Amino acid sequence: MRIYDGKSVFGGIAIGRIHVYKKGEQQVSRRRIEDADVELCRYEEAKAEAIRQLAELHDKALREIGEANAAIFEMHQIMLDDEDYNGSVENIVRSQMVNAEYAVATTGDNFSQMFAAMEDDYMRERAADVKDISERLIAALSGQEHGHAATEEPSIIVADDLAPSETVQLDKNLVLSFVTAQGSTNSHTAILARTMAIPALVSTSGLPLDDTVDGKMGIVDGTNGVFYVDPDEETLGAMRANQREEAEKQGLLLTLKGKENVTLDGQKLMLYANIGNIKDLATVLQNDAGGIGLFRSEFIYLEKDRFPTEEEQFQIYKQVAETMAGKRVIIRTLDIGADKQCDYFEMEKEENPALGCRAIRICLTRPEIFKTQLRALFRASAFGKIAIMYPMITSVSEVRRIKEIAEEVKEELREQGVLFGEPEQGVMIETPAAVMVSDMLAPEVDFFSIGTNDLTQYTLAIDRQNTKLDDFYDPHHPAVLRMISMVVENAHKAGIWAGICGELGADQTLTREFLAMGVDELSVSPGSILPIRKIVIETNVEEYRSKTRS
């Protein structure tokens, strides 16, 4: 048994034969030809064939992995029509009287070297595109199919790296898992694995790609990032049991997909997903979330070394809104400060950052930063059902100030004739102060979302990062639960809804309790949605209430 460690891009266990995917790297030989026109005619036919293949791939990718991932094949078609590229091929054929395969290989090398030498990371990666189209042309010239894995039984595909066109061409029914030596968690292979929901590893160090592995039994443990080649009986048995258990759980949960979150006695709950990055959207949809309950916009700021522009933000919000297609997307305005720091904000050092200048406090003291984000959010609202959520509120006057700024932003957009929508606006309840004045806050806003992480820390006066205090930290402390109940009650009195977006929302031992309190929405990590739905549809809230409240 041999064991390799890789980076997991999707969890789960796959067991099966290993198929080592070898690039269709044909040895191109240099051959002398008699008639350049005949040779160039062959080239034109091969090019037409390659473009036809790409159009087909584009359609296939569009159906299977979406427009953003399919665009690359359109790009490859335009690249194949490049006058300089084709000119170079023709020139080599005519001047050296050599075969088209050789001319394409040489041209491909030259062009990909040009990209590889560029400064910009993005442009350097384009060398792979040049190689990809050149290999496709050579395959078409020699009458072979480009990048086709000849598996007949469902296999674990092991490769150095997979080009986008290669991953799309694989027969999805014959792929149990991907394991690659190269690639990042954002590579095409990773995206595809997530879309297909199969275990996959990238950046697997020391991965052998030769005949000593091909055809052998393998196990991919996507949850722990381990690849076993030739596993012993004991490992195989344990992993099989593990896989069965996982499959049973998944099967059960899949039967819950598409079901409404409604209790036995008819109480409804909105089950939304928390996301911290646009990359999480696929899992949100897979797990059948009713919307996004917390989109942590700060990732847009944390990923940059300068303030993100309005346009950059707009594009991201718009993409989320459009992807969620009319489902509610609650975007929390920037929550920087405390444990999330950004150098270019040039914040002063604070004695006590958790109680310092963070979140809405930054936005209200530096309205220019806030306004840029609000403009982007209002504009994106024209493309879907966006709701804006303001973090770290402690008073009614803050909310009024925010609403004034929001009105200014709208007025500016109107004057400039820029298209915008009317998003719902709500606040996070995550300070004891906000809880105590929730009756006064409710008439000012469209919804409440309780951030239990901060609320617990501020209520119990316990720093959650301090592990020495773990014994004192009780997430189920009655003080916190009473606060949640109070917030929900005050929301309902004012006719608005209240949800929970903190970690406590995903605590399955509390789901019934939350239903009994009348919580309208829970926003949890995508993976928790279906398990919570199961609890909801099996609960009778009245019965639970009469049992627990006497």
Next chain:
Amino acid sequence: MKEFTYVITDPEGIHARPAGLLVKAAKEFSCDIKIAKAGKAMNCKAIFGIMGLGVKKGEEVTLTFDGADEDAAYETVSRFMQENL
């Protein structure tokens, strides 16, 4: 001959996708169209050359149009630049 100078505002610069669309737009015309950055001129009907210029946000490019339909080409391509880049 007509000429058009433009400063790129797209945060990504002229990356693959807009380069492809620019080529598509340029190919509608028979006149000679070149795109130049810092004195280096490339054929605007070939995607690799345009990408090879590595044009980033804030950089200036000059497009030249030379041929029978240069007026129409100037109209279409300059509008494309303003709307997309």
